[in-house]
Amino acid sequence: MIDMTYTVLCRSGSDPAELWWSQDGLSSPSTMTSANQTIEWSRQMPNKKWFILLPLALLSLAMVACSAASAAPAAQPATPEHPPVPVEVTQPETGNIAAVLRYSGDLQPAHSLQLVSIVAGAVEEVMVEVGDVVRAGDPILRVEDTTYRAQLKQAEAALTMAQTNFRKMEKGPRPEQIEMARVGLEAAKAQMEGVTTLTEDERTLAAANLAQAEAALRLAQYEYDKIKWAGQVGMTPQALQLQQATIAYETARAAYNLQAHPDETTLAQLRAAVRQAELNLQLAENPFTDEDFALARANIAQAEAAVAMAQYQVDNAILRAPFDGVVAEVYATTGSVASPQVPAIKLISSDLQVLVDVPENQVANLYLNQPAALQVPAYPGEDFPAVITSIAPAADTASHTFPVKIAPLDEAGKLRAGMFAEIAILLEERTGVLLVPRSAVTIVDGQEAVYVLSADEQTVHLRPVVTGLSDDGRVEIVEGLSPDDTIVLSGLSNLSDGAAVEIVARTQ
Structure with a gap:
């Protein structure tokens, strides 16, 4: 079976x-x-x-x-028209929030220069090596300066000469020179007076000399007349005596006429001699004009400029660091030729800065010496204080951003040029305010709002709010919400006012 x-x-x-x-x-x-x-x-x-x-x-x-x-009809369970929306909820927290602008960039030296020797010449000594730390004014290179020192001495001698000549001019003429000029004037005047003014004795003497010369001429003529009939008397003593007497008579008559009635030519010459003697005396008493002193001062200034130029060349035969920094490159060597056209040393400053491009809608929030914080990957979690040192007055025409320089305050010297830096600039900070996650705030019809859970936790209601500061993940609620409210954190895109919800998670 x-x-x-x-x-x-x-x-x-x-x-x-x-x-x-x-x-x-x-x-x-x-x-x-x-x-x-x-x-x-x-x-x-x-x-x-x-x-x-x-x-x-x-x-x-x-x-x-x-x-x-x-x-037979089958019994079907009741199905709701809109199933509950699964949501995650949380409650607002009270805390602190700050508005921060964040940028990034590379640390760069605040100053970087290719140093050249101002004077040309053979390099006598290179005083630094790559990596050396120098202070402003430290000597770093020396150029041979023998020629420049010789030029300096020559310029100093010329200056001394110009200064000595000026002091001589200031002292005025020597007394002997003035006395000589005065004597010359007196002599010229005396000669003039001797011609133009005759005393009675001088007139009588001149007349007597003329009469004597005339008598001697007559006597010589008489003796000549006695032998002239014989012929060939040109070389006889009588002829020679007549000739001499004639000359003496003419001379006496000319002297008499000159003394008694001098001609205009003679008087003009005498007057000119007197005037020249007067001018010589004036020049002796006042030998220099204002123009002479001005020219002497100009000569001194020119000589001083020559000395300054020569001294400048001597001083710049030693190349000095223009600022505190570190030697980055050394191009010159002992014996090479230095000149203003050939870089000798590259120097970078110890001071660092970060150059960032700030959008035009943010630049109005920045100002000089505004505090900031800086972080680098080499020191994770460590904040370096910094300040804004420069804000460009005009935006870049291509990017419409403003170049801004930010300098770290690195007293320990940890930072190095080339490091990548993250920068945070604090704009405003508020404490003890109501905060919600950024994802809990939505915008409906242009109004910011949150979804608040009902008391029975079965539905939500849309509530408009006024927001304040925000950071990366949180938003300040100024109006419209209380700390006891429970709000929807996620799933907002599927919600509407009065929608049924199912809580799947709570976040503290």
Whole structure:
């Protein structure tokens, strides 16, 4: 005898042909339900023939039962019109917040110069090496200065000469020179008076000299007349005496006429001599004019300028550091030629700065000496204080940004040129204010708002708020929210005012 149990299943509302049947070793009475019909028959099958026919009979009965079951209405559970929206909620916190502008850039030397020798010449000594720290004014290179020192001495001698000549002019003329000029004037006047003014004795003497010369001429003429009839008397003593007497008479008559009645030519010459003597006396008494003194002063100034130029060349034969810094490169060597056209040493300043480009909508928030903080990857977590040292007065025409220089205050000397820096500039800070996550604030119809959870925690309501400062993840709520409210943190895009929600997480 074979013990078989068949179970035939059909679903309400299904096609009667959709059946499931199973075979197991359990025996129980047949049962039927309204939603799912289960027909369970158990029969002892005496032989193999019944084993084959029984399933067919059971299948027919099951089809009838399933058809009846499909005619009965099935009970369906109630489905809501809008299923609850899964959300994450949190509560506002009270804390501090600051408005911060963030920029990044590379640390650069505040000053970087290619130093050249102002004077040309052979390099006598290089006094620094790469990496040396120097102070402003420290000597770093020397040029051979023999020629420049010789030029300085020459210029100093010329200056001394100009200064000595000026002092001589200030002292005025020597007394001897004035006396000589005065004597010359007196002599010229005396000669003039001697010609133009004759005393009675001088007139008588002149007349007597003329009369004597005339008498001597007559006597010589008389003696000559006695022999002239003989002929050939030109070389006789009488002829020579007549000639000499004639000359003496003419001379006496000319002297008499000159003394008694001098001609205009003679008088003009005498007057000129007197005037020249007067001018010589004036020049001796006042030898220099204002123009002479001005020229002397100009000569001194010119000589002083020559000395200054020569001294400048001597001083600049030594190249000195223009600012505190570090020697970055050394190009010159001992014996090489230095000149204003050839770089000798590259010097970078110890002071560092970061140049950042600030958008035009942010530059109005910045001002000189404004505090900032700086971080570099070499010292993670360490803040270096900094200040704004320069704000460009005009924006870059291409990028419309303003170049701003920020200098770190690195007293320990940790920072190095070339380091990448992150900069934060504090604009405003508020303490003890109500803060919510930035993701909790949405904008509806141009108004900032948050979704507040109802008391039964089944729905949410849209509530407008007024916001204040914000940082990377938080927003200050100035109006519209209290610390006891619970707000939606995520899932806001699927919400509306009065929407049903299901809390899936709470964030403290």
